[in-house]
Amino acid sequence: MSNHFTLDGRQLPFVAGQTIMAAAQAAGVYIPHLCHNPDYAPHGSCRVCLVAVGRRQVSACTTPVTEGMAVDSRCESIQANRRAVLQMLFAEGNHLCPACERSGNCQLQAVAYYTGMLAPHYPPFFPRRPVDASHPDFIIDFGRCILCELCVRASRDHDGKRVFAISGRGLASHLVIDSPSGLLGDSDFAATDRAAHVCPTGAILPKHKGFEHPIGERLYDREPISKVGDLRAHEDEVDGNE
Amino acid sequence: MSDKPRVATVSLCGCFGCHMSLLDIDERILQLVQLVSFDRTPLTDIKTIGDCDLGLIEGGVANAENVEVLREFRGHCKVLVAVGACAVNGGIPTMRNQFSLRECLDESYVNGVGVYHPGIPTDAEIPLLLNQVHPIHEVVKVDYFIPGCPPSADTLWTFLTELLAGQPIAFPYTQIRYD
Numbered sequence: 001m002s003n004h005f006t007l008d009g010r011q012l013p014f015v016a017g018q019t020i021m022a023a024a025q026a027a028g029v030y031i032p033h034l035c036h037n038p039d040y041a042p043h044g045s046c047r048v049c050l051v052a053v054g055r056r057q058v059s060a061c062t063t064p065v066t067e068g069m070a071v072d073s074r075c076e077s078i079q080a081n082r083r084a085v086l087q088m089l090f091a092e093g094n095h096l097c098p099a100c101e102r103s104g105n106c107q108l109q110a111v112a113y114y115t116g117m118l119a120p121h122y123p124p125f126f127p128r129r130p131v132d133a134s135h136p137d138f139i140i141d142f143g144r145c146i147l148c149e150l151c152v153r154a155s156r157d158h159d160g161k162r163v164f165a166i167s168g169r170g171l172a173s174h175l176v177i178d179s180p181s182g183l184l185g186d187s188d189f190a191a192t193d194r195a196a197h198v199c200p201t202g203a204i205l206p207k208h209k210g211f212e213h214p215i216g217e218r219l220y221d222r223e224p225i226s227k228v229g230d231l232r233a234h235e236d237e238v239d240g241n242e
Numbered sequence: 243m244s245d246k247p248r249v250a251t252v253s254l255c256g257c258f259g260c261h262m263s264l265l266d267i268d269e270r271i272l273q274l275v276q277l278v279s280f281d282r283t284p285l286t287d288i289k290t291i292g293d294c295d296l297g298l299i300e301g302g303v304a305n306a307e308n309v310e311v312l313r314e315f316r317g318h319c320k321v322l323v324a325v326g327a328c329a330v331n332g333g334i335p336t337m338r339n340q341f342s343l344r345e346c347l348d349e350s351y352v353n354g355v356g357v358y359h360p361g362i363p364t365d366a367e368i369p370l371l372l373n374q375v376h377p378i379h380e381v382v383k384v385d386y387f388i389p390g391c392p393p394s395a396d397t398l399w400t401f402l403t404e405l406l407a408g409q410p411i412a413f414p415y416t417q418i419r420y421d
Contacts, residue, residue, distance in 0.1 A: 090331070097420035098327055098391035099334055109420055118418065119330045119387035123380050126332075126339040143340075215421070224415055 005069040020060035020071055021049055030226035031073050032082060032111045034089075034200045035148035036061040037232060040157055046148055047085045048111060052078055083115045091122035094129070094143030095201075101210035102202030104218025105238045108146060110225035132177070134185030137207055138196055144203040145175045151204060155195035163189045175203075197239055200231065206239055213237075244279050247295035247406060251283040251325075252315060254308040255335050255375060256301025258284070259392040260326040264298075266395035277406050291315060296405070297322045299384075302332040303376045307369035316382040321405070324377070324384045325398070327391040327420065334391075335375040343373050386411070391421050 004011050007024055014023035019042060024031050035046040044062035051060045052072040060073070072078065089095075089108065097103045129142035147166060152175075155163040163184075167176040179187035189195065196204060215221065219234055231238060253261060261284060267274065282291040291297075297319030303309055316322055327333040338346050352360045378384055388401055397417040404411045 094336075094340075095331075095420075096327075096334060096337065099337065100421075103421040112420070113415070113418055116418075118389055119324065119379070120377075121379075124331060124336070124377065126336060126374060128340050222416065 003067065005065050005067070005071060007071045008074045014065040018065055020051060020053075020058075020063050020065055020069075023065050024060065024073070029073075031060045032114050032225070033061060034107060034111060034146065035150060037150055037153075037198060037230070039194075039198075039232075040150065040153040043149055043153070046089075046146065048082055050078055050081050050085070057081065079115055083112075083117050084121075086112045086115060086117050087119075087121045089146050090117075090120040090124075092125045092127070093146065094127065094141075095120075100144070100202040101205055102144075104213065104215065104221055105231065105234075106202055106220075107200035107225065107231050110220040110228070113220065114224050114226055129174075132184050133207075134181075134183040135187075135189060135207075136185070137191040138184065138189065139205050139207055140175075140177075140184055141203055141205070142175060144201045146201055146203075147173055147175065148200060150198040150200065151175075151195040154198045155189075155193060158194040161188045161193065161195070163187050163193070163195060197235055198232070246277065246279045248281045248292070249278045249283070249296045249298065250281040250291050250294045250315065250319060251285070251298040252300065252311055253284065254299060254301035254312060254329070254378070255304035256326065256328045256333075258300070260298075260300035260329075260390075261285075263326075263390075263392035263395050264398050267399050268395070270395075270399060274402065277402075291318045294319045295321065298325045299323065299329045299378050300325050302328040302335055303372065303378055303381050304335055305369040305371045309372075309381060312378055312381055321385045322382065323386040323388060323401075324379065325388050326393055327389060329378045330387050330389050332375050332377045339374045343371055347371075390419050393417075394419070 003014055005014055007029055012023060012027045021031055021036055031049050033049040035043045036049060042061040044059045047059060049060040050057050052075060053069060097109060103109060127143060132140040149166060152164040152166060155161045163178055165176050166173055168174050177184050177187050219228055219238060280286045281294050282288045291314055297315040299315060303312060324330045328335060347362045351357060351362045388397060390397060394417060397413060400413055400417055401411055
């Protein structure tokens with residue numbers, strides 16, 4: 001029987017052209033990820049979905065499965081590298097969970113819990129990035145942006161608006177907004193856009209609500225993201241209906 | 243003096259919430275005092291630290307006194323633990339890192355709403371503020387990190403009992419929280 005590969009020793013089927021991530025998700029196996037969202041083209045930028053294929057470590061969301069491929073997603077060296085990636089994401093932004101409305105419903109936080117991250121380890125950058133509260137319905141805290149480009153992709157590929165883009169290179173990379181003032185309030189952004197609901201962190205947040213679910217009853221309070229699933233599957237609970 | 247492991251605790255730039263959470267172990271505190279004896283800690287009100295087996299640090303580093311006390315703890319404790327969000331990553335007080343120290347002081351003591359007799363305090367007994375608030379691992383080597391704002395009583399209990407028993411520390415999923 002062809003079109004099979006092994007993931008952590010389990011034989012799984014795949015369809016030609018499928019990525020490791022897509023095949024794993026189709027089989028109900030969780031591989032942690034942040035910039036991946038099946039609604040949009042794979043991006044491969046967050047590196048949280050690292051898996052081992054032979055002696056190489058590749059991103060599961062961009063690597064196509066091949067016949068007989070042996071993929072290891074659970075070994076400690078992979079988990080340690082994922083943790084290090086997450087620690088860098090935490091250290092280079094301003095991720096103050098106790099002060100964030102997304103806390104408990106945050107994919108970045110949930111994936112960090114999943115990998116067993118206890119502390120950011122690296123010296124924090126404390127970047128000075130102002131909050132943009134100019135839009136009547138949504139707020140952007142740039143300090144929480146991890147440059148996953150999900151809002152960029154959703155706005156461009158689904159909403160057809162191109163409200164967001166990443167500008168600059170390397171350490172200077174940052175999210176920019178297409179409006180004369182650079183402010184969200186002067187852009188075409190609307191609360192009904194897909195781009196308003198794909199952020200895996202607390203960078204893009206709805207206004208006039210917050211801390212609606214008590215601690216203990218939030219999405220990732222009781223069970224890990226590997227069981228609960230992505231924010232995408234729980235949007236109504238977290239963001240509320242439009 | 244007993245042979246029990248000696249434990250010291252302190253709150254640097256913290257709110258004492260982590261200490262309150264430690265007290266939240268309720269009657270288990272009777273078991274804890276069977277297991278350890280307390281050195282410098284707000285619980286005993288001892289002001290100077292002696293040689294200890296375990297030091298629990300709450301709060302980040304925001305002023306010159308925090309640096310001094312933290313280094314003293316590191317020098318006297320075999321095992322040093324960052325307890326809570328502020329010790330682990332600086333926590334809420336790092337929100338002032340978005341502004342210069344001068345801006346913060348002006349807002350608090352000169353231009354702020356309801357300020358009487360404006361003027362930045364200069365009493366020599368007030369520890370000098372650092373330009374930014376830092377997590378403790380930027381100043382000293384830290385052996386263990388316990389996140390949480392605060393870490394729950396159960397989290398602290400798991401940590402203390404497993405550490406004192408010489409076990410590897412394994413937290414259940416619900417005991418690790420960043421908030």
